[in-house]
Amino acid sequence: MNVSTEPVILKLGGSVITDKAADQGVVREDSLRRIAKEVSEYRGKMIIVHGAGSFGHTYAKKYQLGKVFDPEGAIVTHESVKKLASRVVDTLNEYGVRAIAVHPMCCTICRNGRIESMYLDNIKLMLENGLVPVLHGDVVMDLELRACVLSGDQIVPYLAKELKITRLGLGSAEDGVLDNDGKTVPEITPKTFEDFKHYIRGSGSTDVTGGMLGKVQELLELSKTSCITSYIFNAGKDDNIYRFLNGEPMGTTISPDKRV
Template identity: 35%
Template sequence: MYTFIKFGGSVITDKTGREAADLVVIERLAHAVAEARAADPNLALVLGHGSGSFGHHYAARYGVHRGIPLSADHTGFALTAAAALRLNRIVVDTLLAAQVPAVSFQPSASLQSTNGQIITWETAPIAEALQRRLVPVIHGDVAFDTAQGTAIISTEALLSFLALRSPLQPRRIILVGEAAVYTADPHRDPTAQPIPLINQENIAQVLVMTGGSRAADVTGGMRSKIELMWHLIERLPELEVTLIGPDPALLTAALLGQSLAMGTVIKRW
């Protein structure tokens, strides 16, 4: 059984800056993963991360997510891809330093999309890495798109594809970003309250309450993430999705299936 993790771009970088990696947070999260693997040697993990202030800046500037025609200048596409890879190298190197055998897999090297949706992706090498007790690391990336020329594929979309269209069906997905899903934007509304559980009884209400991202983000905000995760749960009824903040103790506990003091669990029932 597999566990997918996502390090949100907003927690491993300062998304209001430019290529501003939060090395302290990345290191703490890497050690939390290492601690969980040491406690449970059977953990099979796929780790993804957002691009934060690395890829999103260039994608928004050049409109990569809206599509670049074949005949147009694709410099922005190349700059976005390079920025995403720079952050990926930081994440992977930090995991390796924490004794996590991380291996980078660049999605755009083997992926194609249509209208921003993944059509094909060669995922067999990721499965091979898992068989060898390695930790594959993927990231939000650019893509060549058959309809609009170019696209941006979010980390959540990559994890969703792996969950539904590869043998790597997860039992758990852990999203490390905001401390929880809230009744309103907690950065703007001091009365916002965390929602500990989202299920079929309150999902419609939650989607009404959740909004977009505060900084440049070409993959959508909290609402789009919840919608995508709920779509996964509808297809995989046993799946549980946990949203937590960048607290290493919470990440280790979530990876080990322990109860959490803070966060939001999304599940069918």
């Protein structure tokens, strides 16, 4: 087991832990329990971020959050993703993970849909004291839009950059970024992105945050500004999360451009 002394960030895609095709929130219980077991076997510090899946995207689309300000829609969507966060945290704690929910609505301000500021001192203290912060896609207040949808895919690179975390992975329902033949693209860098962009599709279900293309673009921006390498891999396959947490390269690597 290769355990780093530095925290690692693990993103759990909404399509892995929920049925994103469902009109109402439906948890994939077997998948969530398997993930919790694999996470519990890791002995290092970590932050977990999970997508909203069928608990958030349906309501966000219904109320057109980010396009119009709807107080009822903001409340309904936030309460729905809180329910999912509670299920995730409860399941992790059943396996001894010492997880605790951190709701972005309570600690984040956006401007035009992008994070302006996030209170992180509590997360730093949690990591120092053996707790596992669990954040999630959420509705947050926005200085221009009044409220917006904040994707977990945006939270992950923000945390990595601000907390100087060097290893992060996005666990999706695919083996990584797939080419036209369904094969995993081994590596994407800012320079090679245009070669692969036409392969990368959005989500096949209701997703207001950009699907796979959105994930790749967020991680590429991170690589440009911080030289962080990240991974997009299949969290739906047994042992992949355990392997990622313990240092194995997985799926598609999103890397900075090679320096001459």
